[in-house]
Amino acid sequence: MRNRFQPSFAASSQAGFSLIEIIIVVVLIAGIAAFAASRVLGGGDRAKVNLARAQVQTLAEKVQQYQMDTGGLPGSLQELVQSGATGWLGPYAKEAELKDPWNHPWAYTVPGDGQPFGLLSYGADGQAGGSSVNADIKYE
Numbered sequence: 823m824r825n826r827f828q829p830s831f832a833a834s835s836q837a838g839f840s841l842i843e844i845i846i847v848v849v850l851i852a853g854i855a856a857f858a859a860s861r862v863l864g865g866g867d868r869a870k871v872n873l874a875r876a877q878v879q880t881l882a883e884k885v886q887q888y889q890m891d892t893g894g895l896p897g898s899l900q901e902l903v904q905s906g907a908t909g910w911l912g913p914y915a916k917e918a919e920l921k922d923p924w925n926h927p928w929a930y931t932v933p934g935d936g937q938p939f940g941l942l943s944y945g946a947d948g949q950a951g952g953s954s955v956n957a958d959i960k961y962e
Contacts, residue, residue, distance in 0.1 A: 867946070867955045870923040874943045874959045877919070881928060882941050882961040884914040895939050899930045922959075924948065934961075 884902055889895050892907040901907065902915040921927055922943035934940025942960035945952050952958065 870946070871955055871957075871959065873923045874945075877922065878928070878941055878943060878959055878961045881915065881919060882939075884919075885930075885939060885941065888912065888914050889938075895932050897932070899928060937961075 881899070881902075885896060885899075888902055888905075888907075888910075891911045892905075892909045894907070896902055896905065896907075899915070899920050903913050903917055903920070905912060924943070924946050926944060926948045929940070929942045929944065931940040932938070940960065942958050944950055944958055945956040947956040949956070950958060
């Protein structure tokens with residue numbers, strides 16, 4: 823007969839998780855978290871591209887409003903914020919709007935490529951050309 827104060831080895835060997843089982847679960851959770859993080863962070867880049875597309879159109883409209891009020895195009899985008907031009911009814915833009923979603927200044931040229939003015943963002947890398955999030959986004 824067994825003493826009731828002695829532990830049963832059969833019962834204690836099945837009482838918890840082994841170290842291997844815990845490691846496997848932690849690795850699986852880390853893999854799932856890494857996959858989910860890459861999907862979420864990739865969506866942030868797409869959101870910035872879409873935001874830049876919307877911002878370039880809005881900023882172009884502000885340039886056009888400046889032109890209607892003053893009779894000429896601004897020499898720089900800074901004139902949308904502060905200008906002494908005759909007929910100026912601004913400010914037409916805020917200082918923060920003069921930068922794209924990647925915090926690069928918008929490229930503004932007078933005249934533009936086949937248009938009165940050109941307005942574009944060089945994308946995430948801030949360099950001309952590129953693809954995906956590094957592609958140029960311009961007013962058309």
